Amino acid sequence: xYPEDFYYTKDHEWAQIKxxxxxxxxxxxxxxxxGDVVYVELPEVGTQLEFHQTIGVVESVKAVSDIYSxxxxxxxxxxxxxxxxxxxxxxxxxGKGWILHLKVKDNSEIEKLxxxxxxxxxxxxxxx
Amino acid sequence: xxxxxxxxxxxxxxxKMIEFFGWEMPVEYRGIVEEHLAVRNRAGLFxxxxxxxxxISGKDALAFVxxxxxxxxxxxxxNQAQYTALTTPRGTFVDDLLVYCxxxxxxxxxxxxxxxxxxxxWILSHQEEFNVKVQNQSQSFTQIALQGPNAxxxxxxxxxxxxxxxKYFWSGWDKIQGEEFLISRTGYTGEDGFELYTLSxxxxxxxxxxxxxxxxxxLLPVGLGARDTLxxxxxxxxxxxxxxxxxxxxxxxxxxxxxxxxxxxxxxxVLLRQKEDGIKRKIVGFEVVERGIARQHYPVFIHSKxxxxxxxxxxxxxxxxxxxxxxxxxxxxxxxxxxxxGIRSKKVKARVIPTPFYRKNENP
Numbered sequence: 115x116y117p118e119d120f121y122y123t124k125d126h127e128w129a130q131i132k133x134x135x136x137x138x139x140x141x142x143x144x145x146x147x148x149g150d151v152v153y154v155e156l157p158e159v160g161t162q163l164e165f166h167q168t169i170g171v172v173e174s175v176k177a178v179s180d181i182y183s184x185x186x187x188x189x190x191x192x193x194x195x196x197x198x199x200x201x202x203x204x205x206x207x208x209g210k211g212w213i214l215h216l217k218v219k220d221n222s223e224i225e226k227l228x229x230x231x232x233x234x235x236x237x238x239x240x241x242x
Numbered sequence: 243x244x245x246x247x248x249x250x251x252x253x254x255x256x257x258k259m260i261e262f263f264g265w266e267m268p269v270e271y272r273g274i275v276e277e278h279l280a281v282r283n284r285a286g287l288f289x290x291x292x293x294x295x296x297x298i299s300g301k302d303a304l305a306f307v308x309x310x311x312x313x314x315x316x317x318x319x320x321n322q323a324q325y326t327a328l329t330t331p332r333g334t335f336v337d338d339l340l341v342y343c344x345x346x347x348x349x350x351x352x353x354x355x356x357x358x359x360x361x362x363x364w365i366l367s368h369q370e371e372f373n374v375k376v377q378n379q380s381q382s383f384t385q386i387a388l389q390g391p392n393a394x395x396x397x398x399x400x401x402x403x404x405x406x407x408x409k410y411f412w413s414g415w416d417k418i419q420g421e422e423f424l425i426s427r428t429g430y431t432g433e434d435g436f437e438l439y440t441l442s443x444x445x446x447x448x449x450x451x452x453x454x455x456x457x458x459x460x461l462l463p464v465g466l467g468a469r470d471t472l473x474x475x476x477x478x479x480x481x482x483x484x485x486x487x488x489x490x491x492x493x494x495x496x497x498x499x500x501x502x503x504x505x506x507x508x509x510x511x512v513l514l515r516q517k518e519d520g521i522k523r524k525i526v527g528f529e530v531v532e533r534g535i536a537r538q539h540y541p542v543f544i545h546s547k548x549x550x551x552x553x554x555x556x557x558x559x560x561x562x563x564x565x566x567x568x569x570x571x572x573x574x575x576x577x578x579x580x581x582x583x584g585i586r587s588k589k590v591k592a593r594v595i596p597t598p599f600y601r602k603n604e605n606p
Contacts, residue, residue, distance in 0.1 A: 150275040152557040
C-alpha cells in the first residue's frame with residue numbers, strides 16, 4: 115500500500131526523493147479521511163518553503179485541510195493537473211495525485227521523516 | 243451519545259459515524275458526492291431520527307399552534323403539513339419546523355435536533371393560557387427520509403396508500419412490515435420524496451425492506467454530509483447557519499410563511515412593522531466567481547468593508563461550483579451584484595445569483 119521508497123510525515127504527506135528533488139503528495143490515508151477532493155490550492159513555483167510550512171490546501175466537499183511541507187526547499191514544479199482534476203488525489207494519491215516538486219535544501223531533515231513501515235504503524239494507532 | 247434505532251444498520255453499511263448535537267449519526271457511507279448525486283439522479287435513504295418531535299394536543303391545540311407560529315395552521319386539513327417557525331417576540335427564529343395536523347386536537351411539530359429541548363421549554367413557557375398537553379417525543383420517534391426521482395417507485399409496492407396521488411406536504415398512515423408509519427410527501431433535498439415517522443421499536447425492518455426494494459434503482463444510504471449539500475443547493479435553511487434568534491423571518495426571505503391576516507402570534511407586531519418599513523438586510527444566494535470554496539463564517543466584504551459572514555457555503559456536487567448563502571444590505575442584494583469573500587489570506591469575487599441554486603425537473 116505505502117511505497118517503500120517514500121518518506122512520510124505525521125500530517126500524512128509523503129516525499130519521494132530522487133537526487134536533490136523531492137516529489138510531495140498526501141497519503142492514501144489522508145485522501146480517505148478527506149473524502150472526495152474538489153479543490154486544491156497550490157503554491158507558486160519559486161516559493162521557498164521551510165520544514166513543516168503550509169504549502170497549500172486540499173478541500174473536500176466537507177473539509178478544508180492544510181498541506182505541510184515535509185522538507186525545506188524551493189518549489190520547482192507544481193502538478194497543474196490538479197486544478198482541473200482534483201480527484202486525482204483520491205484516485206492515485208501516491209502517483210498522478212502528486213502535488214509538487216521540491217529542491218531539497220537540507221538532506222539531514224530526511225531523518226525526521228517516517229519510513230513506510232513506521233507510517234503504517236502510526237496510522238494503525240490512529241485508527242485504534 | 244444518543245443512538246438512533248437504526249444505529250446497527252449504519253454500522254452494517256459501513257457508515258462513518260460522527261457526533262451531531264449529541265447524536266451519533268452517519269456523515270457518509272460511500273462518499274458525499276456519490277450519495278448526493280444518487281439522490282439527484284435516482285434515490286437516497288436517510289436516517290434523520292435525530293430530528294425532534296413535539297406533540298401538542300388538547301382542546302386549544304390549534305389556537306396554541308397559531309399563537310406560536312406565523313404560518314396559518316387553521317388551513318391544515320387532517321394529514322396535511324406546513325413549513326413554519328417558532329418565533330420570538332422580535333420576529334426571529336426560535337426554530338424552523340414542519341407542523342402536521344394529526345387530527346383536530348393534535349398537532350405534530352418536527353423540529354431541529356439541536357433545538358428540540360430548547361423548543362420544548364419554549365413551548366411550555368407559553369402554554370399557560372391554553373388548554374393543551376405538550377409532549378416531547380424526540381427520543382421515541384424514528385424518522386426515515388426516502389428522497390429522489392425514484393422514491394415514489396421504491397416506496398409504492400411497500401404500502402397500500404395511493405402515493406402517486408399524495409400531494410406535496412400531505413401524509414397518511416400505513417403499516418410497513420407490520421409497523422405503523424406516518425408517511426409524508428416532504429423532504430429536505432429539493433427532490434420528490436417521502437419522510438416516514440414511526441414510534442415502532444423495530445423501524446429497521448422498514449429500513450431494510452426499502453433498501454432491498456431500492457436495489458434495482460441503485461438506491462444508496464445517504465449521510466448527513468450529503469443532506470447538507472442537497473439542502474443548500476435547494477436553498478433550504480439550516481438553523482444555526484442561515485437562521486437563528488438574530489435573524490427575522492423577513493430577512494431570511496421567508497415572507498411567504500407569515501400570514502398576518504390570521505390574527506395574533508408571537509412576533510407579529512415586529513414583523514408587520516418590518517414589512518411596512520422594509521428590511522435592511524436580506525439573505526442571498528451567491529456563487530464564487532474566482533477560484534475557492536466559501537465556507538461558513540468566512541467574512542463577506544463590500545467595497546473592502548466587512549458587512550457579514552457566509553452562513554452556509556460548500557462546493558455544490560451537482561452544479562460543480564462554490565455556492566453559499568449570506569446576508570447582504572438590501573441595496574446590494576440584487577441578482578448580479580458582486581462582492582468579495584475572504585478565503586484565507588485572499589479576497590475572492592462572488593456574485594449574487596437566483597435561488598434555489600438547483601430546481602428539480604418538473605416534468606413527470
